[in-house]
Amino acid sequence: MxxxxxxxxxxxxxxxxxxxxxxxxxxxxxxxxxxxxxxxxxxxxxxxxxxxxxxxxxxxxxxxxxxxxxxxxxxxxxxxxxxxxxxxxxxxxxxxxxxFEVETQNSEHIDVVGVDLGVKSLATFSTGEVIVGAKSYKKYEAKLSRMQWLNRHKVIGSANWKKAQLQIARLHRKIANIRKDTLHKLTTLLAKNHGTVVIEDLNVSGMLANRKLAKAIADMSFFEFRRQLTYKCELYGSKLVVVDRWFPSSKTCSNCGTKKETLTLNERVFECSECGFVIDRDLNAAINLSKAAS
Ligand SMILES: [Zn+2]
Structure with missing residues (x-):
């Protein structure tokens, strides 16, 4: 060698x-x-x-x-x-x-929180809390695609091309940092303030097809979200529960437990035909997840 x-x-x-x-x-x-x-x-x-x-x-x-x-x-x-x-x-x-190594803490919290990752907002908690997520990188993304488009005819390796490449790389870094920061804030918030955190399992192939995920998580990958939650829950002494991906968190009524046959992605509000319960779709899913842990 x-x-x-x-x-x-x-x-x-x-x-x-x-x-x-x-x-x-x-x-x-x-x-x-x-x-x-x-x-x-x-x-x-x-x-x-x-x-x-x-x-x-x-x-x-x-x-x-x-x-x-x-x-x-x-x-x-x-x-x-x-x-x-x-x-x-x-x-x-x-x-x-x-x-470096740190001593893990014992969580003083005993509550259970379910988390639904969504399109409209980054995450909805079963407590009713909604994390909207960073909007700021959208304008940088538009700038990035414009820069890439303007750069399309430059001679590869030329001084102008190099200059533009550097600008593009800087913008990429800025966008990636905003996303990283958003995800870290979300996972810390969850692990630090709750006794048990319940999330839904998502696999890679499912994720690529899943338009349900907010861009911040879809781009960073669910694997990263779960990785951060795993080590942070350990650090803060809370418990992480990952629910099977076939669990019908969205289709089930969190009030009476009746399961709907179909629920389209456009239906933003869950309406139960059995008990008449009406609730935000994401909140309904988050509550079902929190219940699935116990
Ligand atoms: Zn119901």
Whole structure:
């Protein structure tokens, strides 16, 4: 291998190990059908690597990493001993993310909350709370598609093309950050403030066909939503319940339990023909989910 890939030995030895571990995880997810097959990694595209072990934080703005040496950072560093760090590049900036161990807490909450992920709003809770989600990235998305369109005839590799590519990459980063932030706020809110959180299971193929999901979740993937909820529930000492994807959360009356034969996506209000109960469609589904946990 040495003669073929010299660069393999230019980096810290934990870096290729971490990459292989990530690949193993990716294939595992692929075989479990929770994700598609892993994509090839190439220099210049989504550059990132993970370092483990001998990483030292020196003061507020300096970090020592193997092989590379001391790096200065723009933001203040957390004063902890990291288990590992991941260095990644987005457009022209480099980012460091940390992994460290924390003590889990015991939740002081005992209530159960059901969560319905939807189109109109990001999420509806069985408590009646509705999380609308970030609207702000829509205007950036329009800007992005315009920029891509304007860039269509530029000569690939030319100075103008490079300039435009950089602008496009920056906009992509901005949109991705808004989405990430929205999803993190939602999962923290749920895990921190409730004893039990109930969500519906969604698989990948189902998700691609499911127009029901808000763009923020559809784009970030349900896998990420569930991943965040799983570790945050553990952190805050709450319980996560994932209900089978065939559970008729939308079609069932949350008042009397009667199940409807059909319910189209356009029906935004649930009306029960048995008991006459009328309720918002998403709230009805969220309440059914909260009941499914007990
Ligand atoms: Zn009913």
């Amino acid at each position: 040495k003669s073929e890939h010299e660069w393999y030995y230019e980096v810290s030895k934990s870096t290729p190990q971490q990459a292989l571990m990530a690949l193993r995880e990716a294939w595992k997810r692929c075989f479990n059908k929770t994700a598609g097959h892993p994509l090839f990694k190439k220099k210049g595209k989504r550059d990132s690597f993970t370092l483990e072990g001998t990483v030292k934080i020196l003061g507020n703005n300096k970090i020592q990493v193997p092989v590379i040496g001391v790096l200065k950072t723009y933001e203040r560093l957390p004063q902890v001993k990291p288990k590992s760090i991941t260095i990644s590049r987005e457009a022209t900036r480099w980012f460091i993310s940390f992994r």
